[in-house]
Structure formats: C-alpha cells, structure tokens
Amino acid sequence: MARKPDTDKRIAVLGLGRFGGSLALELMRQRWEVIGVDANPAVVQGYADQLTHAAVANTTEETALRQLGITDLTHAVVGIGTDLEAGILTTSLLADLGVANIWAKAVSRQHARILERVGAHNVVLPEHEMGERVAHLVTGHILNFIEFEDDYALVKTRAPAEATDRTLADSELRTRYGVTVVSIKRPGENFTYATAGTTLYAGDILIVAGRTRDVEAFASLG
Known part of the structure; x- marks a missing residue:
C-alpha cells in the first residue's frame, strides 16, 4: 500500500509505558493531537485526561487500529518494549495500513533490525542511546x-x-x-x-x- 503524505500534526502512540507515555505528553505540549493506546486499562485511565484521546486496544489487531482511526494518520510511534512480538506485529500492521512515518522503540540492535525489516521508518534504542x-x-x-x-x-x-x-x-x-x-x-x-x-x-x-x-x-x- 502506498504511503500517505506527511501533512498533519496528529499522531498515535501505541504503548504508554515510560517511553511512550513521556513521548505522548511531550507531543501534547508541542500542540500535537495524540491518540494514546495501551492494552492495560489502568495505564490508559492514567492518561485519559492528558491526551487528545486514550484507548484500550490490542494493537496487533487490524480491526482495532481501523476503529481508532489510525489509518487516517500520517505518524505513529510503537512504544511497546516488553512484548517484542506485539511490537513487531504492530509495526508490520502499521506499514501494511500505509502509515507514512512509523517510529518504533527497540530494546536491542537485533530487535531494531527486525523492526526496520517489517516496516519501521525510524527506530530508536532509548536505553542504549x-x-x-x-x-x-x-x-x-x-x-x-x-x-x-x-x-x-x-x-x-x-x-x-x-x-x-x-x-x-x-x-x-x-x-x-x-x-x-x-x-x-x-x-x-x-x-x-x-x-x-x-x-x-x-x-x-x-x-x-x-x-x-x-x-x-x-x-x-x-
């Protein structure tokens, strides 16, 4: 699927752990519209009043991402670090959906290479860097x-x-x-x-x- 043009300041942050949560709040401070998604209801509740929209969802399911409007966005960050398989599957799915700018968090250089192969345009290793x-x-x-x-x-x-x-x-x-x-x-x-x-x-x-x-x-x- 062709990548969508980079035209707006809306972004999805998938995974609201320490990295994803901090990133989402900083993007809000910079006046971005942020959709925060996590599988943990307690985590999502903690961000409900701080983000444009916060939702509980399984980001490895295409239906869930479509319902959240992720396909309409040009930016997404995969901040899932503890479940490597979920992070890889989510990144691959975002690429299939045509998200133009996909950033993904990696926990190792090997993990980073896999994320790049499945569609991440930019990979960060926060702890290593x-x-x-x-x-x-x-x-x-x-x-x-x-x-x-x-x-x-x-x-x-x-x-x-x-x-x-x-x-x-x-x-x-x-x-x-x-x-x-x-x-x-x-x-x-x-x-x-x-x-x-x-x-x-x-x-x-x-x-x-x-x-x-x-x-x-x-x-x-x-």
Whole structure:
C-alpha cells in the first residue's frame, strides 16, 4: 500500500509505558493531537485526561487500529518494549495500513533490525542511546553529545587552551583535528554562528561537528 503524505500534526502512540507515555505528553505540549493506546486499562485511565484521546486496544489487531482511526494518520510511534512480538506485529500492521512515518522503540540492535525489516521508518534504542550519551558526559570534557548516522556527531565542549586567542582560520582546527566549530557561546551571551574570523577565548563554549572519534579527541583537549 502506498504511503500517505506527511501533512498533519496528529499522531498515535501505541504503548504508554515510560517511553511512550513521556513521548505522548511531550507531543501534547508541542500542540500535537495524540491518540494514546495501551492494552492495560489502568495505564490508559492514567492518561485519559492528558491526551487528545486514550484507548484500550490490542494493537496487533487490524480491526482495532481501523476503529481508532489510525489509518487516517500520517505518524505513529510503537512504544511497546516488553512484548517484542506485539511490537513487531504492530509495526508490520502499521506499514501494511500505509502509515507514512512509523517510529518504533527497540530494546536491542537485533530487535531494531527486525523492526526496520517489517516496516519501521525510524527506530530508536532509548536505553542504549542514553547509555552512550551519559558515557560521554561523565568524562567531564563533553557537556552534551548527539550522535547521528554514519559515525557523525555534534558535541558541546569548552574551547581548548591551544585554540584560544586565535581566529578559527588561524587555529586550523578542521585541518588538524577534522572538526568544524559550528557555533560559539561566550559567558553571559547567547550562542552565535562561528565564522573563519571568529576568535576563541578561554571560557567559550563550542558546538563542534565531525566524525565521532574526531570530536571526542578534540573535546578531550579542553
């Protein structure tokens, strides 16, 4: 079945555990219309007054999803983590129904590969990704860390001493370390875009982009 166009801000969150529930509430805060679905009546009751609509249903049944109007939506998140089979079947069913943007929670990389094969367009591993992120933060050199596909990352870090009191052009960070300073924040000021003529000073906070190992090495200089 052809995917429907991505045109609205309505979404179904299937599975209202810690991940799905938190996601649903944040989407509501961002003014999305959220249909929350879970097999546990007690869980659904807890979200009844916080979501656009909350329903008790078996998400592995096509009839149930059609009755909830899931086929009319362009976005859905499968937050089912404890019942792997149910999560996989739900994801596959959403794909068959033509939902344009399917996000699914995985508990392992193998689980993630299966979800992708059955139709998930985006897969997240919350525990794994958070563990990697915290591992970078506890070193003290990296203030924030976001890793993307293809071994590429953005880090928030302090300007290293060897790069201060010089412009970015003069310090040649891209040549020497393979990183690009995207933005800079001076004490008491907001972030601004960095240019070749930007001078770094002690105390500056940088947003740096590059291959993961390169930005990690650069951050360790701070």
